[in-house]
Amino acid sequence: MKSPLEILKIYWGHTTFRTPQKEIIDTVLKGEDALVLLPTSGGKSICYQVPALAMGGICIVISPLIALIQDQVNSLKEKNIKAIALTSQLSQDEIVIAFDNLQFGGIQFLYLSPEKLQSKFIQDKIKQLQVSLIAIDEAHCISEWGHDFRPSYLQLNILKELQPNATFIALTATATQQVLEDIQLHLELNDAQVFKKSFKRSNLSYHVLKTEDVYGKLKQLLHRAKDAVIVYTNNRKQTQEVSQFLNRNGFKSSFYHGGLSLSEKNEAYLNWMQDKTPIMVATNAFGMGIDKPNVRVVIHINTPNSLENYIQEAGRAGRDNKKSHAVLITNDALLHETITKFKSNIPTVKFIKKIYFNLNQFYNIALGELPLESFNFSLQKFCSIYQLNLLQTYNAIKILEQENILLLDENYSKKSSFKFIVSNQQLFNYLDNYPSKNEFIQLILRSYGGVFEHFTIINEYVLSKKLKCSKNEIIKNLKELHEQGIIKYSFADTTSKLNFMVVREDAYTINRISKNIEKRNNLKYEKLKAVINFIQNKQTCRTIQLLTYFNETCKEQCGTCDVCISKNKTKVSLKSISEEILKTLQNQTLSSSELAAILNFTEEEILNSLKILLEQNKITITSQNKFKLAI
The missing domain is CATH 3.40.50.300 (P-loop containing nucleotide triphosphate hydrolases)
Known part of the structure; x- marks a missing residue:
């Protein structure tokens, strides 16, 4: 051996x-x-x-x-x-x-x-x-x-x-x-x-940056990055939007989320691993098992759901033990939005009772009955019929599954995608020959952008509602366009299988698990509050905060996080900052974020100085929200 x-x-x-x-x-x-x-x-x-x-x-x-x-x-x-x-x-x-x-x-x-x-x-x-x-x-x-x-x-x-x-x-x-x-x-x-093993990473610096211009700050950070970067967002749509924004601004990025097809995921992953697109914009579906040593920066542009998620995602930077950074970009509006979304999407006991009742009604299950068969289940269709919030309903069903009341074999996360593979002129020629397809194609073009440049997630159910036809008709049309060489269409069946695991007893069924539901909801909220406390705590070293959360005792400050740097930084007077701003604005107009990128001051210091300069009538604001010297 x-x-x-x-x-x-x-x-x-x-x-x-x-x-x-x-x-x-x-x-x-x-x-x-x-x-x-x-x-x-x-x-x-x-x-x-x-x-x-x-x-x-x-x-x-x-x-x-x-x-x-x-x-x-x-x-x-x-x-x-x-x-x-x-x-x-x-x-x-x-x-x-x-x-x-x-x-x-x-x-x-x-x-x-x-x-x-x-x-x-x-x-x-x-x-x-x-x-x-x-x-x-x-x-x-x-x-x-x-x-x-x-x-x-x-x-x-x-x-x-x-x-x-x-x-x-x-x-x-x-x-x-x-x-x-x-x-x-x-x-x-x-x-x-x-x-x-200690969670302490001496080569990783944690920074929480407060700014109203999240995308501007993101650009600023990426201009300084020399190696691979991961930008984390909390929703799939935003991964694509941010990636497109970065590509329009001269960066090379890919995007990744759980709804992409396997080939799309592999292409994005390989382009990033080979540094063809060194910036990856992703949800937390990207990361497990990823071992790229030269990730120099991990940036979060939304509030993470927990410090467990955050430390795991941030920890993908600096695996080669070289100096790296984990940056969380935030502002008061984003934090407020995070709490509002959490409260609107967390399923209460009352809401779960409603979902359970509607599911039984949907499948005509009688009181006292336990059906043995599996049912086809479309979350989108169910939510449309009962006018329900999609995410909140999904969360409620997952809780019912955790409590062994339902079993959901889900395809919900799968998404269809498409891309036009003909030119504009070829598409016009096609419509001349097939005028019956005109309304359908016009709807697609109005509903989705960039469909000639890249694959785009498509929702067949939403399109069927707009055209007032069945989802199957939409799928049939898309498949015909695929077969005729007009589009490349990757169909994903989102129909899931749903099994009922207990006899229908309506409110009594949910009352038995109500304490578990409340405990789980409170736990999730406590985890979110821990993240917000971490973001808002500007007194304690970031590394010490994280280690304390994971039951580690640490008294030595890292010296490299935003909190430590601000404590060690020599206090600069607003007068000195104002003088630097006036010098910088000679013969040019700049936004506050552009000034922050040029000058070695925090955005908060620059904004406070700009307010004073405006009050003193030494500068003015242009129609593009940029600052220039007053005449």
């Missing part, structure tokens, strides 16, 4: 382990369970991949994201290590062949999602395997106190029954003490060795 160090050298080309990887691997090789908390970029995968190769037998890896699973499998295959993933794309026959290969074909790693493990068929097959190690990745998903709770993780202790002699290792990058205790409890890791 090869030693862990030999395995590391052969497959990874390294000759040393990071701290505390060697200690974790030694523990696993002794057959002892381990609970590992390593920050983003801490090298968690090696902690189970290396001992699995040294132990022999099969390593089962539970992971929550198909994209992350595929990345891991591809990475192992590139090292000539046999690995397989059980995804929804495999048929029953292909799954049978996969398990035959696991038993007789020398495959060493089996990756699957926690949902896939719920299959009795797959459980029976796993029972027949020679399993030496079981790795639970993103283990924080098992805890309701975690930032990404998934009910399916609560069923993972079935693996203890299926493979009682296997060693367990649970891994996460973000967990408070409460979450760590939950992981040990639910996975039955009674005697596990716990390994925690």
